Amino acid sequence: MFHPTRRGLLKTSLLTPALLTMSARATVLTTGDYPFTLGVASGEPWPDGMVLWTRLAPRPLEPHGGMPPKRVAVRWDVAEDERFTRIARSGTAFADPAAAHSVHVEVSGLRPGRRYFYRFIAGGESSPGGRTRTAPARDADVAALRFCFGSCQKYESGHYAAWTHVVAADPDLIVFLGDYIYETPPTDDGVRRHVNPEPFDLAGYRLRYASYKLDPLLQAAHATAPWISTWDDHEVANDYAGGLDEKNGDPVAFLRRRAAAYQAYWEHLPLRAAAHPSGPSARLYHTLDWGGLAQFQIIDDRQYRGARACQPPGLLPAHQQYLVNVLDCPDRHDPARTMLGAAQEPWLLEQLGTTRARWNLLAQQTLMAPFAQIDDKHPERGLALHAADRWEGYPAARDRIFRRWAEAKTPNPIVLSGDIHAFAAADIRHPDRPADAPIAVEFVGGSITSLYHHAQFREEAQRNQGFRYAENEVRGFGKVELTRDSAAVQFRGLADALDPSSNVSTIAHFEVEAGRAGIV
Incomplete structure (x- = not known):
């Protein structure tokens, strides 16, 4: 063994x-x-x-x-x-x-x-x-692939029992979808404490990574199978968008901080030389093929995105916290607004049109399926709020990907997501023909430790079209068994993420049949 x-x-x-x-x-x-x-x-x-x-x-x-x-x-x-x-x-x-x-x-x-x-x-x-x-030979007739995916492992919020169960699953591959570290200041109300103040320079980020990587359960997960990774916001700063931090501060100072964070990220993960940063820039987006069975399109929706939509006038340059949840406005639907940037978006659309893989897995950071939220201050409005930090804040950019799947007939697209500290499963429909059958599916794989206490999350999921499952009080990861004919997805939930020896169980199971978009 x-x-x-x-x-x-x-x-x-x-x-x-x-x-x-x-x-x-x-x-x-x-x-x-x-x-x-x-x-x-x-x-x-x-x-x-x-x-x-x-x-x-x-x-x-x-x-x-x-x-x-x-x-x-x-x-x-x-x-x-x-x-x-x-x-x-x-x-x-x-x-x-x-x-x-x-x-x-x-x-x-x-x-x-x-x-x-x-x-x-x-x-x-x-x-x-x-x-x-090693990956199978390109275009090889591969019978099966087993992989696990996860995200959001805040050190202070829990222990890494989830990684013990990932190791036990014996995956061929591990897919990590962001928030490998949290840059947040140390607090005294978690199960363990960040060892250094909030990092702003290279020395601070290096120390934060070292403290995370000392965890033996995380080390075991790295040593059991190859990883593919992308980042989200907390590898740099909460909810950053391109060159803006969440308080819309000095962009020069923020890009200096981003350069330090990107360098520390590269230093601590098994990334190719092509991903090495140049100052505050680094190219993470790329594809990874698993024979003819699967292609992963790994993208970066942080570095190149535009400013958040529907913000109050005068917010810049007042160094104010951006408005997280917004009412709809014309700016949100502006086709010029981008989540992936002027180079990455056409690259992705090209990949979706040329892939020959039987399954196509979009590995990315945050919830992609349309998801409006309840305005609890004005419940009569119903699902009136939109999260400015998610794809919900960039619907035109999101719809271009959805349309590309349909027009290019991309084989069996599946979205793998993180960020929201919850499990979710949803059918994705064509933005112009929402009554038609689904064109893709999305699975959000929970969080390794990070919390999301939001009493209305399940109700909001039930009221948004296409959502088949939602759970935000259980931590864990996703496990996928991929064959030529089907994708079997399990959500593996911990009994107690505060316990480093916690048991795990399957809290939900889904299947997607090849050639038939939608969750069975």
């Missing part, structure tokens, strides 16, 4: 002569401190490889992780067996202080559709072993 959190200790005699001769260019770590305190991870699998990640941090809550300001040589191994007796690929990477001594190795030359094991070696110490896999 694979043990993802096992620490394997190796002495300096295991360092190869080739690695030792590199000391002229990089320091060989000999501090005696164990450097792999933040675990290992893999991600973004392709047919002959994947990204492998670790970060050297013998004292992760100290400045620079307790590392010297020098490059350090790190050996990596990929093997066909857990004991590393059949090495498939190996090499040397360099942990650079400019990237917090993180390591991102883009492995190639492996066999498609295979499980592998990996490790890192530095300073005579071996990292915990990780388990990963």
Whole structure:
């Protein structure tokens, strides 16, 4: 049985002569401190490889992780067996202080559709072993894919029992949909406390990531399967929109903060070099194919979105909190308003028209299906409010995607969502023909820990067309079994997210049949 959190200790005699001769260019770590305190991870699998990640941090809550300001040589191994007796690929990477001594190795030359094991070696110490896999060959006839998806893991709001059950599910892939950290200031009313003040600079974000990644249950989830990831708002600041924070403050200062946050995000996740930030910009949107069975379209609805709709006049530049829920107004429907930006939106529409995959999974941040809310101050208005921070605040941009699915006949589109700290399942209909059969479905996979106490959420879901399920008081994740003929989706709910040993159960189960949009 694979043990993802096992620490394997190796002495300096295991360092190869080739690695030792590199000391002229990089320091060989000999501090005696164990450097792999933040675990290992893999991600973004392709047919002959994947990204492998670790970060050297013998004292992760100290400045620079307790590392010297020098490059350090790190050996990596990929093997066909857990004991590393059949090495498939190996090499040397360099942990650079400019990237917090993180390591991102883009492995190639492996066999498609295979499980592998990996490790890192530095300073005579071996990292915990990780388990990963390559994607199937492009257009391969793949029978099945099992993946789990989740989001929103606020450290203070609960423990990470959900990740224990993700590991037990033995997924081929884990899809994370944002809010990996929360930038919020520490509070005393949670089950545990953020270790540092609200971060605004690179040192602060690095410390926040390190404190999250010290959690052994999260480390185990990273070590059990490759991840694909996108961010939402809390990796930077609550409800930010493009270059605006939620209080519409100084955009220059905010972009400086965003640059620090994006850099720390890249340093702590198994991302390709192509996602490396340049200042306050980074390209996360891309596709990932799983043979001919599935294509994931992973998008970023934060970095490029326009300003929020229907805001009171004079809000800018008064540094006021933006209006979260708005009454409808013409601005909300302006076709020029964008959620994805001038480059990403046409890229996505092109992908939806050219994909040959049997299933097409839009991996993105927040609730996409139309969802109006009750105006509790004026209940006679009914469903009159629209969340300015969700797709509900950008309906023209949303409808362009819906229409593209229909006109391009995109095979079996499914939306995977996070952000709202709730489970939800909905049929999506054509915006111009709402009485017709559904054209797609959406599943919102709850939250790992983050809370959403909103007494009217279930009632609002019942009153919005297409919603089949809604639950906002249970934490957990989504599990998907994908075959050629169907997508079976389970919502896995924790008994108590405050308990690190909590049991889990299936609180809802859905099926989608290939060739027939809509939840069965």
